[in-house]
Amino acid sequence: MRKILSIAACIVISGTLYGQIKVATNGNVGINNTSPAYNLDVTGTVQFLYNANYIRFTGNQLIPSPGSVLLGYSSNMWAQIWATQAFFTYQPTIISDITVKSNIQDITGMSMRLKALRPVKYELISSVGNTDTTSYREQQYGFIAQEIMNTFPEIVVPMGDKKYGIRYGELIPVLVQAMKEQQAEIENLKSELEALKMKIK
Numbered sequence: 001m002r003k004i005l006s007i008a009a010c011i012v013i014s015g016t017l018y019g020q021i022k023v024a025t026n027g028n029v030g031i032n033n034t035s036p037a038y039n040l041d042v043t044g045t046v047q048f049l050y051n052a053n054y055i056r057f058t059g060n061q062l063i064p065s066p067g068s069v070l071l072g073y074s075s076n077m078w079a080q081i082w083a084t085q086a087f088f089t090y091q092p093t094i095i096s097d098i099t100v101k102s103n104i105q106d107i108t109g110m111s112m113r114l115k116a117l118r119p120v121k122y123e124l125i126s127s128v129g130n131t132d133t134t135s136y137r138e139q140q141y142g143f144i145a146q147e148i149m150n151t152f153p154e155i156v157v158p159m160g161d162k163k164y165g166i167r168y169g170e171l172i173p174v175l176v177q178a179m180k181e182q183q184a185e186i187e188n189l190k191s192e193l194e195a196l197k198m199k200i201k
Helices: 002-020 110-115 168-200
Strands: 021-023 029-031 040-042 120-122 140-142 156-160 163-166
Antiparallel strands (some): 021 029
């Protein structure tokens, strides 16, 4: 009797598992999928935990078609993405809505601060970011983070291993304000010049 019950239990369990996990004759494994087309073919949601903190992949991660994968959502964003290179078809969009900002203030005195910056051209050290032999030899333009710290510390970001990064995009409003200040100076000089011309006449 026990033997019969054991066999019956195995049949029930096997039937239940068959509906959840399918191992095809070619070795493909399907989860919630009875016709797996890949080594691991999952229909439904998937969770990966490594040290309960992050996901780890190896090899190339391909998507089935352009525009078919989203990374995060407006209400659940990824915290950080570390990459050697990034390529975009469209310009990346920075959230800039007034409803997500506080303590909004005008900026002034940018012309003098920009004069203190030292633009440089450089090549990356070969070991940075595991770059390939072509990428690290490409000439690039930018600034030195440690030097920017003295003028615009707000846009310098610690990256670990005593290295620093720069949020270059934040220099755009600085440049716009500096141009406005210079234009105002030009207009003042024009007015003074016109006043001098009138006196000469």
